[in-house]
Amino acid sequence: xxxxxxxxxxxxxxxxxxxxxxxxxxxxxxxxxxxxxxxxxxxxxxxxxxxxxxxxxxxxxxxxxxxxxxxxxxxxxxxxxxxxxxxxxxxxxxxxxxxxxxxxxxxxxxxxxxxxxxxxxxxxxxxxxxxxxxxxxxxxxxxxxxxxxxxxxxxxxxxxxxxxxxxxxxxxxxxxxxxxxxxxxxxxxxxxxxxxxxxxxxxxxxxxxxxxxxxxx
Amino acid sequence: xxxxxxxxxxxxxxxxxxxxxxxxxxxxxxxxxxxxxxxxxxxxxxxxxx
Numbered sequence: 001x002x003x004x005x006x007x008x009x010x011x012x013x014x015x016x017x018x019x020x021x022x023x024x025x026x027x028x029x030x031x032x033x034x035x036x037x038x039x040x041x042x043x044x045x046x047x048x049x050x051x052x053x054x055x056x057x058x059x060x061x062x063x064x065x066x067x068x069x070x071x072x073x074x075x076x077x078x079x080x081x082x083x084x085x086x087x088x089x090x091x092x093x094x095x096x097x098x099x100x101x102x103x104x105x106x107x108x109x110x111x112x113x114x115x116x117x118x119x120x121x122x123x124x125x126x127x128x129x130x131x132x133x134x135x136x137x138x139x140x141x142x143x144x145x146x147x148x149x150x151x152x153x154x155x156x157x158x159x160x161x162x163x164x165x166x167x168x169x170x171x172x173x174x175x176x177x178x179x180x181x182x183x184x185x186x187x188x189x190x191x192x193x194x195x196x197x198x199x200x201x202x203x204x205x206x207x208x209x210x211x212x213x214x215x216x217x
Numbered sequence: 218x219x220x221x222x223x224x225x226x227x228x229x230x231x232x233x234x235x236x237x238x239x240x241x242x243x244x245x246x247x248x249x250x251x252x253x254x255x256x257x258x259x260x261x262x263x264x265x266x267x
Contacts, residue, residue: 012259016252038226073223
């Protein structure tokens with residue numbers, strides 16, 4: 001057959017399809033491995049040596065976390081600063097902190113936080129996103145929640161609220177009492193504190209900052 | 218055109234994603250250019266068959 005066009009040639013399409021499918025498959029596998037490396041949790045040693053990780057180790061609950069504008073990256077980033085007491089202690093070991101986070105994670109699943117809230121952008125849109133809830137000024141020294149719950153620290157105020165959310169009407173969409181125990185509440189607050197230290201490339205954008213907290217101090 | 222690398226954890230894809238559309242342009246090039254090569258190979262084969 002004279003002058004058969006390549007475009008109507010079966011082999012051209014077969015080879016193209018093989019190439020595109022094969023390349024895309026390899027690319028997806030590579031991206032999966034790349035992502036796994038990116039979201040690998042850091043260790044206590046990383047925190048002590050100032051090694052930055054997207055997901056810091058569990059002992060990050062021993063440190064003060066602030067959320068600051070990074071001119072270089074063009075969005076806000078969590079900054080892990082100096083030591084800060086969490087429920088009266090700043091010397092949680094990797095195992096203790098890990099166990100606390102684990103309890104909080106299981107608690108968040110058991111009480112189904114995502115039924116109303118979003119965590120790291122996943123979940124429902126009925127209640128506020130909890131990704132940076134730990135950094136919400138409402139819980140800070142100038143916020144209303146410490147006075148409302150009669151507690152002197154952010155973590156105690158949060159734990160108190162979580163145990164009796166129905167007693168503190170903060171919003172038209174009031175949080176129901178989910179029967180969270182004191183220990184579970186402590187785990188949940190640790191879980192929230194750790195989550196706020198995760199580098200989410202600036203998500204959520206334009207999140208309100210704690211007043212006066214700069215450079216992790 | 219070339220921005221300083223700002224990702225927390227350096228990676229190959231992070232490097233390619235430091236400007237608007239840079240990753241997209243790279244991946245499309247990698248997919249389309251071999252197709253151009255396949256096109257000319259097949260064209261040559263068809264001509265030889267005639």
